[in-house]
Amino acid sequence: MSDNNLNAILLWSCPDRKGLVSRISGFLFERGGNIIDLDEHVDPGEQMFFLRVAWDMKEFSVAPDKLSEAILPLAEEYNARWTLRLSDRKRRLAIFVSKQEHCLQEIMWRRGLGEFDAEFPLIVSNHPDLRPLAERYGIPFHVFPMTKENKAAQEEKELELLGQMGIDTVILARYMQVLTPEFVRAFPNRIVNIHHSFLPAFAGANPYKQAFERGVKIIGATCHYVTDILDEGPIIEQDIVRISHKDSIDNLIRKGRDLERFVLARGLRLHLEDRVLVHGRKTVVFD
Amino acid sequence: MSDNNLNAILLWSCPDRKGLVSRISGFLFERGGNIIDLDEHVDPGEQMFFLRVAWDMKEFSVAPDKLSEAILPLAEEYNARWTLRLSDRKRRLAIFVSKQEHCLQEIMWRRGLGEFDAEFPLIVSNHPDLRPLAERYGIPFHVFPMTKENKAAQEEKELELLGQMGIDTVILARYMQVLTPEFVRAFPNRIVNIHHSFLPAFAGANPYKQAFERGVKIIGATCHYVTDILDEGPIIEQDIVRISHKDSIDNLIRKGRDLERFVLARGLRLHLEDRVLVHGRKTVVFD
């Protein structure tokens, strides 16, 4: 996973055809690429082919900066959607938060342990509350207060900042604002959110209160990509915890906090390791 | 759990007041009752007190047939809702099925192992398909074909039959009909259903198809009491299983089948052991 060699990771989806694995693995082998990891999936209903392949660039005959160019004809031949990443091109993340710290704290802590292969150049919030936490970890903290009136303008400034900083992925770590479609469009399948319910149950506001009032025996959390439609984006990861009649809403919030931390951390890790392919409303997760 | 002694089980809920445990346990002790099991719960938000107490009738000074009479004044004093059951008064169950056998099979099989302390005098279906299974286990099988037009009339006949047979609880073991409010009213909190989703997600028809299309990473099943509003009754038990992009709808159905069997069996057992108290839309489950 984390050796020092330069690796390339290709995510690929295209209409299914005979010989795809042979063609792609042959393409790599002919150029001296040693496959480290290969996962494929065929969706028989959709007749779609999905692939994740990682290979060692050490003896690869194509230079890293020529790699996209080399793959392009192959991708066009198969009408593929694809992304390519070199392991030394770390993703640059912007973490968006509001007032609650637990998800940010968890990400910072795991970052310190080396669990995330990424750069964390900035934290954005609509409130100043978590500035001390950001500072403790030495990450610049930007506050963009939000009102109904200034939202569009503020988001524009945020987008500008993210552009300047070369941000690749936005993490909504309990950011309590709904993003505008304009913002979402700027990061297609690159905004990772944690929702504090087992979606599609309890979408929208106050899911713990909803769960408490409905009297469910299990609560959940969902990590998903953000799309235009609230809480409807492709799901990356979910998990649950048992509750009982003894659990007050406060207990649900406490138990859910642990779920949120873990489900976001797992989903984020899957995203950073290029293990998630989006197709329509759904994901293929090669874990 | 299943000794040969005669036990009594009292389920009790009332507005919370000081001294309730002392009063009820004292009431039993004064009459020579040895408490086998006692669970209580106070809901601080609702200011409600819930109790389940089971005691040995061997040296109890009140005769079994005078027991309700003896408890009545106490219950009135505290404005309690309560049910009382003697362990030799087994619940009589009617199992309702349609065409799918797995839930019925599971119940029959566990019944054979002695897991359910109940009588199974009849099985009702809107289709003849499961008659052979019913016959193998020696249980009378009654078919009431259902159309939009005859539903009310057929249900009336069913209710008559259930009345004649002294049925206490109806189990919907994948019975693919929505019951009329009249039927539901005849068995308040005594119709146990299994829904093949993690409610409130995917209520209504075809939950596995809904789950497949939404791309969730976990599916569930829910055992609940039936009320007038479809899939909205108080939840007794839920459980889940992980799925992935590799799972076709057929796989969801296969995996879900296992969930349904187990969640229904667990919920039914809780009901038969008088471990479930309903309060509003929610349950207190003393497991």
Next chain:
Amino acid sequence: MSDNNLNAILLWSCPDRKGLVSRISGFLFERGGNIIDLDEHVDPGEQMFFLRVAWDMKEFSVAPDKLSEAILPLAEEYNARWTLRLSDRKRRLAIFVSKQEHCLQEIMWRRGLGEFDAEFPLIVSNHPDLRPLAERYGIPFHVFPMTKENKAAQEEKELELLGQMGIDTVILARYMQVLTPEFVRAFPNRIVNIHHSFLPAFAGANPYKQAFERGVKIIGATCHYVTDILDEGPIIEQDIVRISHKDSIDNLIRKGRDLERFVLARGLRLHLEDRVLVHGRKTVVFD
């Protein structure tokens, strides 16, 4: 999974080398094989390569009966251990039982639902108790009573019978006898056992009693291949269930029974779909 086409499934393990995926997928593509499913795993510590590939034989240029011959040179080149199965060559299973029915019942029931792509020509037992269950499902039932003295001789007769019946895999569905090394040797990695504990915890006799006395908060079940050393064979599948101080040994047995049924069913299905590769004491499971 279960279409009507003839498919071939190759399980392959060999020392890791560059170009293996390309070579094998190329081999198939050149002969007109359409890959339906491919999974590979490289164990970096052991420097071993593991592969499962399934392909459609419809347009494959090698006839089914020449297939092994065609693969042999490739396998020798890479010093591979491999097995090949055509989807119309169903595995023939012998189920071994003693007195407890739950695992046998579960297998029979799932067989009826079409969950197992295999033939079940016989059931073997050291006791006559489950003969009625076998007969209900129309499967010949053979009793081989076992004593310390006659064990070797009885097992010899069993092996003879299994040989005559063309048995491929033996399922120990709560068969309460330890097999002799001679028997085990006759079915290398083709004897599937269910052990009623979370191995390596509570190996040997009475695991539920051991678990009860130790006061664990979780119990488990383990499906594994049988080797010479008791309860030490490669693990295929495990699962667990929570317990508490309220659970008597009888409850552990009841809850464990459900686990055993499911874990054996899942492990058996993985085996029948050729998803399990054994390497040393461990398995690679392509699920």
Next chain:
Amino acid sequence: MSDNNLNAILLWSCPDRKGLVSRISGFLFERGGNIIDLDEHVDPGEQMFFLRVAWDMKEFSVAPDKLSEAILPLAEEYNARWTLRLSDRKRRLAIFVSKQEHCLQEIMWRRGLGEFDAEFPLIVSNHPDLRPLAERYGIPFHVFPMTKENKAAQEEKELELLGQMGIDTVILARYMQVLTPEFVRAFPNRIVNIHHSFLPAFAGANPYKQAFERGVKIIGATCHYVTDILDEGPIIEQDIVRISHKDSIDNLIRKGRDLERFVLARGLRLHLEDRVLVHGRKTVVFD
């Protein structure tokens, strides 16, 4: 749970006798105590009665400092083992660590959120590594380097320090030293350890390596009280996580780290809320 009133919590175990609940709840009611929470359990095999009862002291006629004295005669009558705690008498914890920070970090973080109703006056370690973390949270950090030769002497000093600080419970948050019997004896059932395996599997050193080599499909963590016999103390809480052939030892360590954090946090919370009764090698946990 956490109101501002003064509550008393009684943990009680004694040989089972008729009328125990009535007697104890009556004792409290007669003195004006309002029971907030009552849990009881009878172990029919051991003929033992276990009780946890919490009540409001506001209108209780016995003064807090006379409470033990008032309960003593009752306890002697029933030959009970019992502990009593007033909610304003917070437990004082000493956390023992070595070099790994994750368990300490988790405890500190949850403490900040108010999840633990306790005081944390000191952290003890055999290494200086975690001093900065302790300082960040403002907790005095004491280093006692350990060698085979100085262990007894160092532990004596530790015990002296713990005595001076009025420490009630010792938390071993991945403290990589085996305590001497003398130390253990000083805190009977008041040393809480986290072991990084699913005990009794993989007791002793390097459980993740053991699990990796055995090829299990699930790993676990166990929170237990420390006794004289290594990894054999009464279990408070356990949990597990699935692994596969894809997981290296490093992955097991990473996934296990999350388990350890959560299982220790849950076990510690149960201990701090006086929800754990020890009987022999086992616990009764009123959660």
